[in-house]
Structure formats: structure tokens, C-alpha cells
Amino acid sequence: MDQSEHLHLIAIILAAALATFLTRIGGYVMIMQMKRIPPRMEAALNAVPAAVLSTLVAPAFVYGGWDVAAAMLVAFFVGLRLSSLWMLLAGWLVVMAIRHFTGV
């Protein structure tokens, strides 16, 4: 990365920090203004994290190669019972085993 690209990244990080801080103080500011969020807006806001994150999961599963897909599938079933650290460990073991034994 050259100098201008690096400054660019620093600017993105600072903007992200500001955006994050706004979410962390936003509820306080809002509650001083109004008492409730309209129900449909609340439903939409509730859906934001799962909706954004799904777009980072599903394409990796479909286009990431069969070794990644297998690892994600195993991690999914692990995740129904155990915490995310176990999911990461299980998925990692699967992908390493596949790459070791099949040379994908």
C-alpha cells in the first residue's frame, strides 16, 4: 500500500469509528426526543444485522469452493449446540483435513 492509499484507509477507519460512536450515543439522543420507535421501523432495524451478515455467509458457501462449503456445513451443525469458538475450530479442522488429504 502506498502513502495515499494508507491515508485513505485511516480515513475509512476514522469514519467507521465515528459511525460506531453515533450508534452508541444515538439511543440516548433519541430517547431524549421521543419515547418510541414506530413498530415497522423497529422490525426493519431488528432485521439489519442478520440481513447484512447473511450476505457475507451465503455467497462464500456457494462460490467459495467445496472445501469451504463442507467446513461451513459442519460448523453450522456445531453452532446449533455450541459456541462460536467451537464452530471456528470445527470448520478449521474440516478445511485443513480436506486440503491435506485431497490437495484441493
Next chain:
Amino acid sequence: MTKNDFWLGVRGGFPVMVSASPFGALFGALAVDNGFSVFDAVFMSATVYAGASQMVGIELFGNKVQPWLIVLSIFAVNFRHILYSASITRHIGHFSAVQKIFTFFLLVDPQYAETEKRSERGEPVTFSWYLGFAMIIYIPWQVMTFLGAVFGQMIGDPRAIGLDVLLPIYFMALVLGFRQRDNWLPVVATSSLASIAAMHFVGSPWHVSIGAVAGILLAACLPLPAQPEEPAALEKPLTSEMEA
């Protein structure tokens, strides 16, 4: 400052620190893998201080997504904090203005949960306690990011040691963590399918915004669950999401 409360907070935050540490190191390693320097990684951990959104940020940055979309996505992933800050407003009325700024800057998921629990038990939420709880998470988060980034720099090809598979699995874990929410399955299914299609027909990075908007619009249009009189969103502790 009451010293006792501070150390009480430190003790309370300790288990959170232990469980968050691997994620701090993971973030550092993956950040370097996505083109960050060690300094950038620690800088992001220190200023943004929100694990899941940091992971989203480096993933999008590594994919050369437009800057506005990176910032917007980080904003979206952190949007839940609006509910937290609205909710803890009731407990921190006695803090000074400067203390409030620190309080909100440090408001991560477990911090919110513990503040709510503490006030529910009828124990005083003092700034000393809050700061103690926050510092035992915040400082190690920077240290672990640094160690992960230095370690990540020593590894040439992340694929060779299977690092590339960890981010999608991490995001899947986060998605699963939201599964108690209303409309979870239809939202996840819609956003997943829309992002797969958008990846194919439009291409990266647009699959993120197109997929996300599809799921959010669906949630806004689905029939609403029976609403209690109270502003429920500001009351609900989101206990299933208290990770990273």
C-alpha cells in the same frame, strides 16, 4: 472514583475478556491478511472497538468495496447499540457529561448486558464500576489485536493454514446468534438468496447491499407481532447476542 467499585468491575469483566481475546487475535491476523498494517489493525480496534463490525470492515476493505459502503455496513452491524444506549440511559442519569461520553464509547454487548443486570439486581451502576468492567476488556482487546497482527504478518499464505475459512464461519455464528429474533428465518433466507443472485448477476461488492436491503424490506413488510403497550425494543436485553 471509588476504588472498590472499579475492581469489582474488573473482576466482573474478566471472563468476558477471556472469551473475547481469541477474537481480538483473529481480527489482528485477518486484518493483516486483508491489507492492513499492524498499526492499522490496532488503530481500528482502539477507535471502533466493536469486534463483529471490525471483521465486516476488513472483509469489505479486502474486497475493495467502496468506502461509503464499508462505513455504512459497519454502521448497520453496530446499529443494535442504539437500543443499548437508549436502554441504559435510565441507569446513568447521575454520570457527568464527560463520563457519559466514555460510557457510550465503551458500550459493547457484554458491557450493556452487565449494566442492565446490575441495575436489575438493585446494585448501583457507578462510573467506577463501569470503567473497571470496560478497561479489563478494552485494553486486552488492543493487546490481542497487536499480537494477532504480528503473528499474521509472519504467515505468508493464509490459505495454507486455513485462515480463509474463519471469517465466513464467524459471520455464520453471528447470524445464528440472532435466531431468537422475529422473522429471523425469512430474513436470513431472503438476504442469502438475494446476495447469491446479486453476486452472480451484479458482482461484488454489490451483493452485500442488495442482499441486505432485500431482507430488511421483507422484515418491514411482514405482519407485526402483537405489540405490548410499552416500547418493547428499549427493554429487551439481547442476551443471545452477547459475543464479541
